[in-house]
Amino acid sequence: MAKGTTGSSSLWKKLLLLLAVFSLIAASCGSDDDSGETAAEEPAAEEPAAEEPAAEEPAAEEPAAEEPAAEEPAAEPAAPSGDMIIEPGACGLNTGEAATGEPIKLGGAATNIPGVDFTWIPKMAAIYFDCVNANGGIYGNPIEYSFEDGAPDPAAWQAIATKLVEDDQVLAIVGNTSLLECDVNTEYYAENGYSPIIAGVAPGCFLNDTWSAVNMGPYYSNLGGAQAAVRKGAAGKLVVASPDQPGMDFNNSSVEDMANIAGLDYEGILEAVPIADPAGFAQRLVDAAGEGGGVVLNFTGPTVLPLLEAISQQGLVDSVIWASSTPPNDPSVAQALLDCCGTDWDGKFLINAEFNVLDSGLPDNNTMLETHEAAGADFPISAFSQMGYLVGKFTTEALLRMGEGAEYNVETVNAAISSLTNAESDMLCKPWYFSNNLGTGNVSNNTDRTVVPQGGAMVQFEDCFEIQETDNNPLAAIRAAEG
Amino acid sequence: MPDFKPFIVIGLALGGVYAMSGVGLVVLYRTTGVLNLFYGAVGAVGSLTAWELINEHGWNNWLAFAAAVLLGGVLTLLYGWFLGPPLADRDPLVKASASLGFALILLGFMQWYWTADVRSLKLPTSDWQYVNGWFRINWTQGLGMLFPIAIALITVVFLNQTKVGTAMRALADNRDNAALLGIPVRKVEAWAWFGSGVLFGVGGLLLASLVSMEIAALSFTLPIAALAAALIGRVNSLPVTVMAAFVIGLIQSSLGAMQSVAQYRNTTPFIAAIIVLLYFGWRGQTEGRVA
Structure with missing residues (x-):
């Protein structure tokens, strides 16, 4: 009897243990559901410039925007500023000839765990770079781009950064999208002279001038x-x-x-x-x-x-x-x-x-859809693909602006990326730039649209509007610097 | 005072879905001695298959749902047929761990084949609603509440009144003795595997419709409440399992009405199972001392 009781007790202990193990697995399989971006610390709010016009007043009494019309084009493409070398919707120089020169080595990394797959961003950047390479590359030099993936573990991301910089010796960090990297590797990249162009996720991505994201974060x-x-x-x-x-x-x-x-x-x-x-x-x-x-x-x-x-x-x-x-x-x-x-x-x-609707019919968007389909990509089209496309396009633009015959090394390439301004795309409301060096962090993408579902598509509900300046965000200072 | 009314219907429907899988778990454990941990993954494969048949291949909804349920039965049967005998004499923990391995295989396959795309599976029963001032219920929720009770009753009758059911009970009591008595062990176990798989398939469809089609959620996170209910029923009692599932669903949902504790409501199944298991353990020790 005593033996039987002990066996029963042991069985229940095992079941309890089993429940705990199963619970841990269930918990680890749960989607982290990161919206693509996070931030934990308060951004350093700069004193709004005195001459800055008052922030857009939220008007609860303002009449609601007009009902969306699915068949309406989302927005007119922004007029070219004249600075862009890449024509709207083009892959780099768009020569139609494959680049065969000395490769320009770029690297990236993205979080990839069950439920959170940010590799869609570097994957789309890679597709764009392939298209650039098939169209003349950077004045004949192909872009050699590869990326790592990792779990949200600070040590793993430090190792990834070390690998990219010291082992792979990439010339620029491009397309990184991580739950925590901007809080881990900022100093390392800065010390080594890198200015990563990324899709922002961790808080630091929007709080210092080392990084610049094509998106704005949640x-x-x-x-x-x-x-x-x-x-x-x-x-x-x-x-x-x-x-x-x-x-x-x-x-x-x-x-x-x-x-x-x-x-x-x-x-x-x-x-x-x-x-x-x-x-x-x-x-x-x-x-x-x-x-x-x-x-x-x-x-x-x-x-x-x-x-x-x-x-x-x-x-x-x-x-x-x-x-x-x-x-x-x-x-x-x-x-x-x-x-x-x-x-x-x-x-x-x-x-x-943060970007235009995915079926805007505008040149960059169409190129993204076409290259994505031609590549037989294993990930769906979404805002993440837009981030990847923009990271690829703007990096290419920065390299092209270095001019034909430029010397490509960490110093020159990152100088080109970090000084990029007036980077245009029909996916954005206004031209993008890497940094205004205010020390507030970069939020170059700070003007958005509102879209709504309508008849099975996403259509524009409100045209571009400025994200609200508040006492707790630095948008007033950033816009003042933007002029 | 929070208004609990809407949360009661929602909780009972959720509890019903937990009960469905809980019944399958108990029947399978009583017959084969296997605490099945891939039941959620089987339900997920079924619901994703139904989604694909409907949306990618234009199948009739009901035909696709039938295929999903059948697939749940077949997958479970295949596991039991091929891996059941070699594991028959192993420790229950080993058997459970093996089933967890199969769950991870299915999870990997689903994430590779169906990726993380956005999906929705709507049962036609969700279109039919009953609304009054007190509550709003659609027939998927109604099915979620009533179906498991019916299934539990049918299962009890089946186990007590049919030849196969009697054989299953004999197997549960003593597998070797049952074999000596001429009961076709593998055949009877096959029925148990298949039958429970069918229930997992139905549970997966209801869960996909009522809660989510996220692969990891369907496979592990959401069905864990069914495991908790089965454990509260000591993987033995169908009525206790069904009742526990409803109570878990009801408490979990009702906590959502109370803002101060709402964020802790998802811990309900874990807390309930842990309390009951600790109680069983304590009672076992006490009885041991008395003996």
Whole structure:
């Protein structure tokens, strides 16, 4: 009897152990649901310049933007400034002849763990570089680009940086997209003379002048979503929900700033992802915001879709104004919404778009789609591909601006990248530049659109607008420097 | 005072889906001695297959759902048929670990084949809604609540009234004695593997429709509540498992209505299972001392 009891007790101990192991695996398999960017520390807010015009006043009473029209072109391409060597939609010099000279070695790295695959960004950059190499390269010199991938482990990212710089001896760091690298490798790259051109993820990506990102990150994208919600008439309270991960409190805080400016109450929510009970969470968000309030969602497409489905099924679409940071700006999200919910969401999910819609029909966007398809890429088109394309295009532009016969080494190549200005693309609202050297961190992409799902596509809802300057962000100083 | 009404329906539906997989786990464990940890992955493969058949190959919805459920049964059967006998005499922990290995294989395949694209699987039952001032329920949620109860009742009748069911119970009691009595062990076990796989397939479809089609979530994160319910039922009692699943779903959902504790609601299955397992362990020790 005693033996039997001991055996039973042992079995239950084993089951308890098993539950713990299974739970750990489940936890490790959970999507980190990083929206592509994070930041944990407050950006160094510069004193706004006295002559800077007042920040755009959020106008809750402002009439809502016009209903979107799916067939309308999203936006006119920006007029060329004359600085660009690369023609709109071209791959580098666009000669049609393969480059055969001395390769220019570039390297990158991206986070890749289950649920968070940022390699789509360097992969798209690689596709663009291949296209450049097939079209004359950099005055005959092909770009030799490779990238590493890694888990979110500081030591691993230090090792990756060392490998790229010391072993591979790449001339520039291009397309890095990591959950934490900007908080780990800033000093190392700066000491070694590198100015990485990246898609910003970790806080440091937007807080110092070593890095410059082609995107703006969720802190600012959340803010843009909140601006759209307020303009659409959100009243009473603004609620923002982000994945329960380090740094996300900071990302939510930009919505609090917006709520203060607009005279609304505020609540920030951090939610474990994947969301285990989307219907319950949807109800919680609506209860928190109150009838007519605004809710900003800061999740990736695969995470936000079940939530939007649940909102639709619970009949909560019209209870509040729904807005989002950039990641769901993806045609597949629009199509999935049409499939699941019919026209429930048409014009009612205001997504801050750091880049133009993916089917804008404009030259750079078309080239991205064509090269992506021609390469048989194993990743879908999304805002991440736009980031990769822009990183590739702007790096190529910087190299071309060095001129024919230039000497390519770490010093000259990084000088070219870090001095890049007036870099144009129809994916952006205004030309991009690497840095204004204000010491505030680079947020060169600080003017966005708002898009909405409409009939299975993402269409423009609001044309380019400036992301709100607040007491807690340096946009006033940055714009003053931009002139 | 928070308004719990909407959360009750949502919680019961969620609990029902947990109960569905919980029933499959218990039946399989009682028959084969295997605590199956790939049930979520099997459900995920089924739901992703249904999605592909509908969206990429234009299949009729119901046909695709049937194929998904059948695939769940076949995958589970294949595992049991080929790996069940060699593992039959091993420690339960080894058997469970082996099933976890199969789950990881399926997970790898899904992430390679279906990648991380955005997907949505809507059951036609989600279009039918009943709304009144008190609550709103669609028929997928209704199915989630009622189906597991029906399945549990049918399973109990099956185990007690049919020849195969009696054989399964005999196997659960003593595999060697059952074999000596002439019970076709492999055939009976095959039925258990297949039947539980069918339940995992149905559970996967409901979970994909009610919660998410994220691969890792479907495979591990979401179905863990079913494991917790089965453990509370000591992987033996169907009524306790079903009841535990509903209670977990209900508590988990209701906590969402209380802003102060809402962020901790996902820990409900873990806490419930840990408390119950510790209680069993404590009670076992106490009984041992008394004996």
